[in-house]
Amino acid sequence: DAKTTQPPSMDCAEGRAANLPCNHSTISGNEYVYWYRQIHSQGPQYIIHGLKNNETNEMASLIITEDRKSSTLILPHATLRDTAVYYCIVRVHMNRDDKIIFGKGTRLHILP
Amino acid sequence: DSGVTQTPKHLITATGQRVTLRCSPRSGDLSVYWYQQSLDQGLQFLIQYYNGEERAKGNILERFSAQQFPDLHSELNLSSLELGDSALYFCASSRTSGGALETQYFGPGTRLLVL
Numbered sequence A: 001d002a003k004t005t006q007p008p009s010m011d012c013a014e015g016r017a018a019n020l021p022c023n024h025s026t027i028s029g030n031e032y033v034y035w036y037r038q039i040h041s042q043g044p045q046y047i048i049h050g051l052k053n054n055e056t057n058e059m060a061s062l063i064i065t066e067d068r069k070s071s072t073l074i075l076p077h078a079t080l081r082d083t084a085v086y087y088c089i090v091r092v093h094m095n096r097d098d099k100i101i102f103g104k105g106t107r108l109h110i111l112p
Numbered sequence B: 001d002s003g004v005t006q007t008p009k010h011l012i013t014a015t016g017q018r019v020t021l022r023c024s025p026r027s028g029d030l031s032v033y034w035y036q037q038s039l040d041q042g043l044q045f046l047i048q049y050y051n052g053e054e055r056a057k058g059n060i061l062e063r064f065s066a067q068q069f070p071d072l073h074s075e076l077n078l079s080s081l082e083l084g085d086s087a088l089y090f091c092a093s094s095r096t097s098g099g100a101l102e103t104q105y106f107g108p109g110t111r112l113l114v115l
Helices: none
Strands: A009-013 A018-023 A031-038 A045-050 A061-064 A070-075 A086-094 A106-111 B005-007 B010-013 B020-026 B032-039 B042-050 B055-056 B066-067 B074-078 B087-094 B112-114
Touching: A009 A018, A018 A031, A018 A086, A018 A106, A031 A061, A045 A061, A045 A070, A070 A086, B005 B087, B010 B055, B020 B087, B020 B112, B032 B074, B042 B066, B042 B074, B074 B087
Parallel strands: A009 A106, B010 B112
Antiparallel strands: A018 A070, A031 A045, A031 A086, A061 A070, A086 A106, B005 B020, B020 B074, B032 B042, B032 B087, B042 B055, B066 B074, B087 B112
């Protein structure tokens, strides 16, 4: 079972920041938070990951709470091409069984 | 473009048949992962190969098998196909044996339809 909880769907206006929440209340100290997205049956696309510090790259920012029980993915200026299913995943560092367990994700609709 | 390639893009076959899906990892990646995505099950991990050896196994049926060749490409063999095997099959690759410090990069998928 997935170890994360996400809202099933969200709307965001084009040009605004999209903030996607994720709960991972049972996360362990050696587990990383990863975000992927899947645009209409294409292969999942890596977005960003982090352990406990906030992270930013050219696609998004990841804000992890101090207790690490939740996080937020931020797309700073959403465009129509950001319409996708966004998956929040926890992965164990140095785990021999590196199978990513995908939950149902959040379906993000960007509204023109 | 992730650098992971999969062939064919689409495959239509009949129940009881056998098919082979092919995956080429990103240049330099040693691990290949296979995932199945059906409408009712979402994305499910099937199996991982690292440098030619099976590394991790998920919900892979006994009718399915995989292998990774010396040139690191991988094939997923699906036999005695059933209607319920219709799905998208994704391959992913990572640099070494995996773990949370390595990103898995996904290919575009093979869409299998069993009639």
